[in-house]
Amino acid sequence: MARGNVRRYGTARRIDGGIEARTKRGSIGRSWWSKELISAMEEVAEKGRLTRGRAYARAGQVISMRLEPGAAVGDVQGSQLTPFTSAVRVRTLDEEAVGELVSLVRSSPGMLARLAAGILPEELGSALLPRRAGELDFDCTCPDDGWPCKHAAAVAYLLAEHVDDQPFAVLTLRGVDLATLIGGVDDADADEEVAAARDFYGDDTELSELPTERFRPALEDLDPMLLRRALRAGGTDEAVVIRGIIDLEDLYRRMR
Numbered sequence: 287m288a289r290g291n292v293r294r295y296g297t298a299r300r301i302d303g304g305i306e307a308r309t310k311r312g313s314i315g316r317s318w319w320s321k322e323l324i325s326a327m328e329e330v331a332e333k334g335r336l337t338r339g340r341a342y343a344r345a346g347q348v349i350s351m352r353l354e355p356g357a358a359v360g361d362v363q364g365s366q367l368t369p370f371t372s373a374v375r376v377r378t379l380d381e382e383a384v385g386e387l388v389s390l391v392r393s394s395p396g397m398l399a400r401l402a403a404g405i406l407p408e409e410l411g412s413a414l415l416p417r418r419a420g421e422l423d424f425d426c427t428c429p430d431d432g433w434p435c436k437h438a439a440a441v442a443y444l445l446a447e448h449v450d451d452q453p454f455a456v457l458t459l460r461g462v463d464l465a466t467l468i469g470g471v472d473d474a475d476a477d478e479e480v481a482a483a484r485d486f487y488g489d490d491t492e493l494s495e496l497p498t499e500r501f502r503p504a505l506e507d508l509d510p511m512l513l514r515r516a517l518r519a520g521g522t523d524e525a526v527v528i529r530g531i532i533d534l535e536d537l538y539r540r541m542r
Contacts, residue, residue: 301363304346305444314340318408319453320446322415327374327442330419334431339439348440353448355461360441364428372426372437374445376416378461387413387462398471401464406453416458475504 307314317319328336342348342362349369351360356378361369379387390413391397397407416422424434424442434442449455454464516528 287365297343298345298347298364299367300345300346301349303349303361304363305343305348305351307340307343307447308348308442309447310344314343314443315446315450316451317450318448319406319411319415320454322411323449323456324443324446326416329464330422330444331424331434332432333428333433335436336383336439336442337517338436339434339441340443342436342440343443347437349446351441351444351448353445353458355457355458358441358448359460360437360444362426362437362440366428366522370426370437372428372435372441374425374434374442375423375425375436376459377421379413383413384462384470388467390465391471398468404454414460414462419499451468478494 309315313321313324315324347363348449349361350365351358357375358371359371359373362372363369385411390410391401394407394409397409398409424438426435426438428435428437445455457467458465513531514527518524518532
């Protein structure tokens with residue numbers, strides 16, 4: 287992979303009023319979602335270029351940034367007079383993947399309530415965060431053929447800080463609308479309610495099999511001493527008592 291050359295492309299033109307990263311040292315990203323997003327990018331991108339992109343983000347070289355389904359796009363001032371257009375692209379979820387996301391929300395108690403309250407549950411990370419190189423891409427109008435170039439990397443770090451403020455930006459990147467997600471869960475529940483209403487008397491309902499009870503003679507639950515005492519109360523001798531107990535055991539077995 288070719289590496290960018292600072293001497294070849296020149297140094298960046300400084301600008302005023304650009305978007306500066308809030309974090310001036312150390313790692314960028316405070317929330318779980320932003321840290322995981324950066325981690326996903328750092329796993330597939332070239333480390334040196336990410337470092338230069340982080341410096342660009344902190345220097346305010348990104349003039350503007352917008353979020354849209356599948357991408358975060360920014361205008362970044364580089365060494366040329368005209369700013370470059372740089373993008374971090376994330377593959378949007380297809381219909382099947384959105385269906386799996388809806389199922390995940392439905393099967394997790396309390397998750398729908400958290401979404402409605404403006405909280406993006408971390409449990410959705412496996413479905414929403416890009417984990418493979420094929421789900422994440424960078425592009426830019428600059429002549430640097432690195433992947434990513436420092437301009438796109440700068441947009442990536444500002445995207446992470448935006449996710450700190452607006453976690454649901456992750457949904458936008460994946461092409462999922464929050465109202466659609468919540469509505470999909472409600473629709474799925476409504477379908478179940480309609481099906482239940484049509485089968486009001488439960489004629490089509492599949493019942494689980496009844497458990498098999500283990501036979502246990504009633505005599506096992508009785509105190510043998512009390513039973514013998516009760517049988518002797520009528521003046522019966524021991525032989526009759528024993529015979530009575532045997533008859534009772536036989537009777538309970540026949541009742542099985």
